[in-house]
Amino acid sequence: MEKIPFNKPYLTGKEAHYIYQAVYSGKISGNGQYTQICQKFFEEKYGFKKTLLTTSCTDALEMSAILVGIEPGDEVIVPSFTFVSTALAFYRQGATIIFADSRKDNPNIDADRLEELITPATKAIVPIHYAGIACDMDKIMELARRYNLFVVEDAAQGIESFYKGKPLGTIGHFSTFSFHETKNVNAGEGGLLGINDERFIERAEVIWEKGTNRAEFFRGEINKYGWVDIGSSFLPSDIIAAYLYAQLENLLEIQRKRVEIWNRYYMGLKNLENKGLVTLPWLPPEATNNGHMFYMVCRTGDERDKLIAHLKNLGINAVFHYLSLHKSAFYADKHDGRTLENSDRYTDCLLRLPMYYELSLDQCQYIINSIHDFQFDK
Numbered sequence: 076m077e078k079i080p081f082n083k084p085y086l087t088g089k090e091a092h093y094i095y096q097a098v099y100s101g102k103i104s105g106n107g108q109y110t111q112i113c114q115k116f117f118e119e120k121y122g123f124k125k126t127l128l129t130t131s132c133t134d135a136l137e138m139s140a141i142l143v144g145i146e147p148g149d150e151v152i153v154p155s156f157t158f159v160s161t162a163l164a165f166y167r168q169g170a171t172i173i174f175a176d177s178r179k180d181n182p183n184i185d186a187d188r189l190e191e192l193i194t195p196a197t198k199a200i201v202p203i204h205y206a207g208i209a210c211d212m213d214k215i216m217e218l219a220r221r222y223n224l225f226v227v228e229d230a231a232q233g234i235e236s237f238y239k240g241k242p243l244g245t246i247g248h249f250s251t252f253s254f255h256e257t258k259n260v261n262a263g264e265g266g267l268l269g270i271n272d273e274r275f276i277e278r279a280e281v282i283w284e285k286g287t288n289r290a291e292f293f294r295g296e297i298n299k300y301g302w303v304d305i306g307s308s309f310l311p312s313d314i315i316a317a318y319l320y321a322q323l324e325n326l327l328e329i330q331r332k333r334v335e336i337w338n339r340y341y342m343g344l345k346n347l348e349n350k351g352l353v354t355l356p357w358l359p360p361e362a363t364n365n366g367h368m369f370y371m372v373c374r375t376g377d378e379r380d381k382l383i384a385h386l387k388n389l390g391i392n393a394v395f396h397y398l399s400l401h402k403s404a405f406y407a408d409k410h411d412g413r414t415l416e417n418s419d420r421y422t423d424c425l426l427r428l429p430m431y432y433e434l435s436l437d438q439c440q441y442i443i444n445s446i447h448d449f450q451f452d453k
């Protein structure tokens with residue numbers, strides 16, 4: 076069998092066509108025709124009050140950090156088992172990051188143990204929906220209301236997934252999506268800010284456009300634009316939006332295929348879980364699966380590393396995932412010293428299997444068989 080990579084970006088075939096159109100439309104800067112179509116797609120399909128396309132999820136997180144008004148001394152609660160950007164975007168605005176542990180039964184933030192982390196300095200909670208599986212949003216939103224906090228959903232992996240029927244990203248005050256090449260829907264690099272609290276729409280547009288009221292000017296609402304606030308150049312070129320639009324048109328087909336692969340893995344590996352050799356993903360009853368990722372948790376870090384090496388020998392690229400941020404080179408000496416045992420366990424013991432649109436069910440079966448051939452420790 077030829078080598079199976081961990082990821083392969085999906086192409087619908089229409090990307091180059093839409094890019095061509097964007098290029099020859101004569102306007103390829105930001106907030107152009109394709110940007111508007113992509114934003115409308117999200118607003119109409121999922122019911123966001125407003126969305127803004129960004130050059131990455133990291134940018135969308137940075138915009139939310141500005142919008143919630145982070146100032147030095149504010150505390151922001153972030154899971155330790157996440158990508159760097161979730162914490163970095165808030166740290167950069169001056170926040171102290173208070174790292175929360177993951178749940179025992181899945182890598183999402185443990186909402187039952189959040190209240191003890193809240194202090195008078197807490198400003199926001201930033202849960203991530205790991206593998207596109209929803210966090211306990213009712214509990215998180217209830218705490219936010221009670222303590223007057225903002226919730227920014229890092230929904231980088233959460234497209235087309237739901238919590239109690241609500242699309243991920245539409246529950247918190249803000250949400251952020253990623254269209255990085257490793258995500259279900261990609262644009263190479265790209266992101267989206269979702270705004271669910273109308274009070275912030277106008278300011279978000281200004282921050283998006285380098286602190287100017289240019290978006291209003293383009294709509295003809297004012298007759299000149301200028302510097303009115305802080306901000307940056309957070310908006311992507313319309314070429315990126317054109318590529319993204321080709322992907323969005325095929326969203327449901329992408330999802331169908333990924334969930335099919337995910338289910339095949341799950342069925343094929345279930346008996347290893349029954350034997351207590353690995354733990355498979357656990358979905359709460361109120362959460363859906365968008366097939367973003369198939370992960371398993373081994374019993375020890377050593378066994379996980381051996382399984383990755385075993386698969387590598389067979390041409391299969393399985394990979395580990397996040398390294399606890401509270402132990403990172405950058406943050407270890409700033410962390411308050413609490414141990415976060417679940418985050419550390421996922422750091423050491425979790426592995427992800429190849430998952431991409433073009434992965435065939437035969438390849439999937441080969442990966443399953445290869446895992447069954449592995450000599451698990453006695």
Ligand SMILES: *Cc1c(COP(=O)(O)O)cnc(C)c1O
Pocket residue numbers: 130131132133134157158160161203229231232252253254255264265266
């Ligand atoms: C991918 C990802 C990011 C970063 O997305 P970019 O678009 O690369 O900035 C942030 N958070 C999570 C949870 C992610 O999975």
